[in-house]
Amino acid sequence: MIKLSPSILSADFSNLLKDVKAVEEAGVELLHIDVMDGHFVPNISLGPVVLDSIKGKTTLPFDVHLMIENPDKYIPKFAKLGADILTVHAEACPHLHRTVQNIKSYGIKAGVSLNPATSLYSIEEILEELDMVLIMSVNPGFGGQKFIESSLQKIRRLKGMIDAKGLDIDIEVDGGVKLDNVAEIVKAGANIIVAGSAIFNSNNVKENVLSFKEVINN
Ligand code: DX5
Ligand code: ZN
Numbered sequence: 001m002i003k004l005s006p007s008i009l010s011a012d013f014s015n016l017l018k019d020v021k022a023v024e025e026a027g028v029e030l031l032h033i034d035v036m037d038g039h040f041v042p043n044i045s046l047g048p049v050v051l052d053s054i055k056g057k058t059t060l061p062f063d064v065h066l067m068i069e070n071p072d073k074y075i076p077k078f079a080k081l082g083a084d085i086l087t088v089h090a091e092a093c094p095h096l097h098r099t100v101q102n103i104k105s106y107g108i109k110a111g112v113s114l115n116p117a118t119s120l121y122s123i124e125e126i127l128e129e130l131d132m133v134l135i136m137s138v139n140p141g142f143g144g145q146k147f148i149e150s151s152l153q154k155i156r157r158l159k160g161m162i163d164a165k166g167l168d169i170d171i172e173v174d175g176g177v178k179l180d181n182v183a184e185i186v187k188a189g190a191n192i193i194v195a196g197s198a199i200f201n202s203n204n205v206k207e208n209v210l211s212f213k214e215v216i217n218n
Helices: 013-025 048-054 071-080 096-104 151-164 182-188 205-216
Strands: 003-006 031-036 062-067 083-089 109-114 132-136 170-174 192-195
Touching (some): 003 205, 013 031, 013 048, 062 071, 071 083, 071 096, 083 096, 109 170, 182 192, 182 205, 192 205
Parallel strands (some): 031 062, 083 109, 132 170
């Protein structure tokens, strides 16, 4: 089953719960929450207080994407705030194996994200330990960027690596996903789809979700 994880980075923060409820009611499976620190990426987004404010008000699992330096420092906090999947960037973790164990010690799913220029080899040795790999299909930091085409090859190769080892690991794709490229992203092997601007940048949030679901499920 292909899951949809709308990125609230493009939601209306003056009325966040309204947008969250709209995607929940439209039947998405996850809620993608982008945490940026202005160091690892050149932008600052949202942090624990925002998670805390929606915690308990939605049934959607929190798919938390940490684009921050020193993520280990904040893992306990995000685990406590109800993260169901906690994803760190390989580029921000010199001791990635330890960081992944740290996440899993809270009984939540561990994801590792790779920037467009980061090789799949950086996770080859710990693939068995992961619940999810997040392939960035834009350089992280901003919503509304253009999908980097070479990401398709990377998704295919990752899917090949996972299948060759007989593993069951989710492949999430994030950045520049639109209605007109989502089918080939799924075909390449992704099973969790993040979309921010394509879902929230209009007044038709529910319709946008339904259009995505129609393409994904066919
Ligand atoms: C980018 C974030 C994304 C972003 C995607 O650094 O990780 O989750 O919100 O936005 P779109 O779908 O607009 O590219
Ligand atoms: Zn993201």
